[in-house]
Every structure is written in C-alpha cells, then in structure tokens.
C-alpha cells in the first residue's frame with residue numbers, strides 16, 4: 001500500500017478481471033463543443049492530446065468511494081477532470097492539471113507481485129487500484145458514464161416519442177454521437193500507446209484519425225490511429241554550426257517496407273508489453289499496413305497505421321464539412337444508422353459500402369442542392385491561406401482551416417426534405433457511368449468499370465469504394481428507392497407513439513432485401529409494425545412499377 005491509504009499497481013500483461021456489469025447511466029454532457037467551435041481542427045486535436053498526456057486510466061472497485069479516491073489522488077496534484085465508466089469492470093479516467101502529478105503518482109505505484117506467473121515490468125499509465133479491506137459501503141456509488149451505443153430497438157423507441165422527422169434526426173445524432181468522455185478516453189488510449197512506441201521513437205506521436213475526430217463518430221466505432229514520426233525528421237533538419245553529423249540508419253527497399261518494419265516491431269511491443277492490449281494482428285500486406293488489436297480496459301478496437309498523413313487530412317476535411325451546417329451531421333448520422341440497420345454497412349471488411357463512403361456520398365448530395373448546402377473541395381482550397389498549404393506525397397491537400405472565411409448560401413430545406421431527396425437522388429443515380437467527386441462537386445465520367453466510384457478527395461487517382469461489388473450497390477439502390485417511397489406515404493408520417501413512424505419506420509427490415517424476413521424475426525418488431533408491413537406489402541405488389549418508372553426517369 002502506498003502512503004495514501006490505497007495501493008496503486010501498474011497493470012501488467014495478463015492480469016484482468018472479467019466482471020461484466022453493464023451500468024447504463026443517462027447520456028449527458030455533450031459539452032465543450034460550442035466553446036470549441038471557433039478553434040481550428042489542429043488546435044482541437046492538440047488540446048485533446050495534451051489533456052491525455054496529463055491523464056491516467058485506473059481500474060477500480062465498482063463500489064468505490066469517490067471522495068476518498070479523489071482526496072488521495074489530489075495529493076499528487078490538482079485534478080482537472082475525472083469520470084468513471086464500466087468496461088469489463090469499473091475504470092476511472094483522471095486528468096491532472098500538470099504532468100508532474102503523473103510522475104509523482106507513478107513514483108508511489110508498485111509493480112505487482114504475481115503468483116504463479118511473472119510480470120512484464122512496464123510502467124504505463126494504466127493502473128489498478130487496490131482498495132484497503134474495510135471500506136464502508138454507505139457512500140453513494142459514483143456515476144458511470146455510458147460508452148456503448150444504443151441498440152436499433154432502443155433507438156426506434158426513442159425516435160417514436162418525437163414530434164417530427166426533423167426532431168427524430170436531431171435526437172438520433174445526440175443519441176449516437178461520441179460523448180465528451182468517450183473522446184477523452186480515445187485520446188488517452190492513443191497516448192498510452194504512444195508511451196509504448198516512444199520507447200523506440202521518443203519524438204513520435206500517436207494521433208487518432210477517422211471517425212474519432214471527423215465529428216461523425218458513433219459510440220462503439222473503432223479507434224483509427226496514426227504513428228506520426230514527422231517530429232523525428234523535423235529535429236534532423238535543424239542546422240548545427242560547423243560539423244554536420246548524420247545518424248547512421250538501417251535502410252529499407254521502399255517507404256512502404258520501412259513502414260511495415262516499424263509497425264511490425266511496434267505491433268510486437270503492443271502484444272508483449274502493452275497492458276490491456278489483446279488480440280494483436282499485424283496486417284502489414286494491406287494497401288495501408290496496420291496493426292489491429294483490442295484495448296480491453298476501454299473496450300476499443302484499434303487500428304494503428306503509420307505514414308498515413310493523407311487520411312488525417314481527409315478526417316480534417318470531413319470535420320470541416322460537419323461544422324459548416326448542423327444538417328450535415330444529422331443527415332450523415334441518419335444515413336449511417338439506416339445503412340447499418342439494413343446491413344448495407346458491416347463491421348466485417350468486405351464488399352460492403354463503408355461509413356467513410358456514405359459520408360462522402362452525403363457531402364456530395366449536399367453540394368448538389370439548389371442552392372448548395374456545402375461548398376466544393378476546390379472552393380475550400382481557394383479559400384486557404386498561406387499557412388494552410390499542404391502537399392503530401394505529391395497530392396495537394398490544401399484546405400482552408402479558418403471556418404469563418406467560408407460563406408454559405410441560404411438554403412432552408414428541412415431535414416425531412418433532405419432525407420427524402422437523398423434517397424431519391426441515390427435511388428436514381430447513374431452509377432453505371434458516373435463517379436462521385438466532391439472536389440468538383442459534380443458528377444464525372446467514371447474512369448473505370450468498378451460498381452461504385454467515389455473519388456478519393458486528396459489522392460485523386462484512387463477510388464474509396466473500390467471494394468463495393470454490384471450486388472451491394474444494387475441493395476443500396478433498392479433500399480434508397482424503398483425508403484424514398486415509404487417517406488411519401490402518409491401512414492409513415494403519422495405520428496404514433498406505440499409504433500415506429502417516420503425515420504424509425506425506415507429502420508424496419510425491408511421487403512426488397514433478401515435478409516428482410518430473417519432480420520424482422522430477430523428484431524422482434526412485428527407487433528408494432530403491422531401498418532408498415534401492409535405498406536411494404538403493397539410496395540411489393542405495386543412498387544415495382546413506381547420504382548421502375550423512377551429509375552428510367
């Protein structure tokens with residue numbers, strides 16, 4: 001035990017309790033967003049990263065006395081923020097106001113004595129709290145923050161209580177989006193990983209990208225990470241006086257080969273030394289080599305890549321689009337949720353449309369409104385200042401970082417109208433000859449015969465949806481048409497608190513997709529959906545004509 005009444009132990013590999021207790025507190029606190037709105041993407045990332053470096057993750061008993069816990073920890077310095085959550089046991093994230101506190105805390109933390117096993121003595125910021133035996137249980141339990149998403153059934157119920165489709169879509173975003181705490185936890189996990197990679201490359205930074213930072217992340221989505229080694233090259237460019245020295249280095253056949261070799265070593269360290277990191281897989285032959293693993297204490301699935309700066313820029317671009325108009329995020333969350341409910345997207349890699357592709361499709365659709373809701377990527381480049389200039393591996397990735405330079409046109413379409421038009425737009429899109437291009441904000445002739453062609457925003461010779469096959473695209477189109485048709489039916493728009501209506505009705509299993517009957521049974525939604533079923537049955541009989549007519553238009 002340390003001098004403060006309870007004992008902290010460094011968590012070492014292979015020592016986890018698997019007590020599952022799913023305590024669900026109400027989602028709350030989407031704070032700090034408004035305050036951050038005027039900051040650039042980079043400034044937000046830096047602030048989060050710096051917060052994470054002053055934070056620790058502590059496994060603790062679920063009946064913890066919060067006050068005693070905080071009192072004891074405060075002896076190491078001021079605590080800025082803390083919260084508790086459950087993931088195979090209770091955990092606390094504690095952010096100190098200064099890094100010295102972490103050093104002080106680590107000094108009073110022990111490597112555990114492990115019976116029948118041996119510990120890898122790696123001192124990370126993932127700790128275990130040993131509570132002294134006789135703690136009174138009269139104190140209130142701490143509030144545990146929810147880190148997992150709602151199920152489709154829970155979402156459906158929540159939406160059915162709303163008064164309009166617009167309210168439903170807004171509520172959906174609030175229910176699904178990453179919470180302040182979840183984002184902090186994501187940055188903390190990156191920071192913990194950085195401590196491992198930092199043993200080899202002290203100047204490295206592990207940064208989250210993708211849906212963790214692009215403002216379209218949903219609770220439960222993976223954490224995409226980049227091992228950023230740019231800091232190392234920066235130090236070597238400083239000019240010294242007189243003699244010029246160089247590091248002797250090993251060489252690889254190509255940049256890709258060097259990336260693979262670095263990732264394979266870091267992957268091995270994560271596997272063998274990383275407390276809480278399990279199921280490590282090196283996927284080094286992929287177009288973008290990566291190490292995949294699960295971080296058990298946070299419950300996150302992590303994908304660590306390296307040398308992937310363009311992907312970080314795409315995350316910034318999507319973030320920027322998400323900030324320009326609140327309808328962007330509402331529409332993206334709705335379309336992603338709808339696609340997941342109908343198995344258009346999947347957590348397993350394959351020929352499915354990905355969330356990234358869907359987001360770009362929503363952006364493209366919003367660029368096509370009259371007047372446009374979103375500017376083209378070329379316009380964002382024109383507005384960029386000198387400090388925004390960015391070229392990565394020959395690709396011009398320049399975009400404006402100051403949002404206040406962007407003027408938007410007046411478009412007052414409701415979310416309901418936009419959702420309806422989204423389904424009509426893609427239900428009738430000439431996918432066979434046309435590609436989606438958000439740089440120009442215009443349809444372009446498809447350069448190759450893949451089913452779905454969405455130009456990569458920055459690596460313009462690449463197609464982000466190359467993986468999608470004709471069957472998956474046809475399912476997407478059929479579901480768009482069905483949903484467009486359903487939204488035109490009065491029955492769907494009639495509010496009904498006991499039965500899925502409006503957007504919730506669009507989440508019901510489809511009649512046109514093959515998996516419809518099976519999943520309908522699985523989700524147990526029949527009793528509430530008989531009127532929808534009648535509608536869908538009538539679509540089955542008559543809808544073919546409607547769809548065919550529209551399709552030819």
Ligand code: CTP
Pocket residue numbers: 209210211212214217218221222224310311312314315354355356463464465
């Ligand atoms: N990416 C890309 N080209 C692709 C796939 C992905 O450039 N063909 C980049 C995008 O920046 C994307 C990021 O890699 O945001 C992460 O990919 P992924 O995890 O598939 O998408 P997310 O946007 O993170 O969405 P999800 O919530 O499904 O994880």
Ligand code: MG
Pocket residue numbers: 210211212221222223224
């Ligand atoms: Mg992701």
